Amino acid sequence: MSDDILRIGGIEFNSRLWVGTGKYKDFAETKKAIETSGTDVVTVSVRRVNIIDKSKENLLDFIDPKKYKILPNTAGCYTAKDAIRTAMLAAEAGITKLVKLEVIGDERTLFPDNEATLEAAKVLLKEGLIVLPYTSDDPIMAKKLVDLGCPAVMPLAAPIGSGLGIRNPYNLRIIMETVKVPIIVDAGVGTASDVALAMELGCDAVLLNTAIAGAKDPIAMAEAMKFGVLAGRLAYKAGRIPRKLYATASSPIEGILGT
C-alpha cells in the first residue's frame, strides 16, 4: 500500500501508525520500537532542558528529524494558556509547524478540556501552526475544531493509557460522517486488534504510545501494531461483507450426493 498516502495540512504521511516516545526503558529501546513499527511520525513532548545534568542524552540524537516527522505535543497542559505557550515554544525550536494540541481537563481521566482546547486552537491556528487537536469522541466538538481550521481531529478511543480499546465505534463513525478531514484515533488502544478495528471503521490513522511501550516485549508489540494497522486498512478498503443473522452456504448447493 505504498501509494496509500495520508495528507494533512500539506504534509504527506506514509504511515498510518503514529507512535509516541514516552515510557520506554531508554532511548535505544525507543529507537528500536519506532523502527520496528514502520512509522514515519513520532510524537514528542516539550520540556525544560535539564540545566544541572547536561550529559543527559537528547531524544533527537536517536530520532532523526530528517527521517521522521516530529509531532510535538502539549501533553500535561491543563490550561489554554499553558498549551499555547508550550505549542509556540515547540514551533520556535524550528523543526516543525505541526502540533498535537492537548489540553487536559482532569488528572484522573486525562479527558480533554473541550472549551480550553477550542480556545487554544483558535490562537495557534492564527499563529500559522498546523493544529491537530486531541478531543473527546464528540462529533459536535470535532465539527467546531474543523470549522476553526484544524486540518485533522484526534478523538480518543478510551482514556489515555487505559488500553480499553475502541469504546465507542458509533461515535467515531458519526465523526467521520460529520467532518471531511482525516480522523486519527488517539489514546486508549491496547493491542493490535484495537488498531485494526479503528482502521476497519475507516479512521485514517492511529496514534499510540503506552500500548507499545508498556507491553512485556515492546519491540514485538511494535511489529504487531504495524500489521494491525495494515490489516485494518486493507480490510476497510476491501469492503467487508454485511453482518447477517443466519448462515449463507459457501459451497455450491448443486450436485450434492443423494439429491
Next chain:
Amino acid sequence: MNITLNGENKQIPDSMTVTGLLEFLHIQHQRVAVELNETIVKKDRYGETVLNEGDALEVVSFMGGGEISSECGVRSADFKAKKRSQNHE
C-alpha cells in the same frame, strides 16, 4: 545577578545575553526554544537580548512523550490557581 532559570534560582554574570547564557550553560542553540518573562525570544535575537536582574527564563527542548500526559513544559500561575480550586472541590 540573579535570574530564575527553568524555575530555579540561578546566579549568572551581569549583563549577559541569551547567547552568552546558553554558552555559559553549554546548551546548543539548535533544538531549544527560549522564553523570557513569558515572551518567546526568536533565535536571531539571542545575541542582542540582554538579561536583567530578576528575569524569568525558560529553556525547553523535545523529550520523550506521546499520548502520555506527565508534567507540562511550562505552567503558568493560572494552572496553579486551577489546581488549587480543583483540590478544594
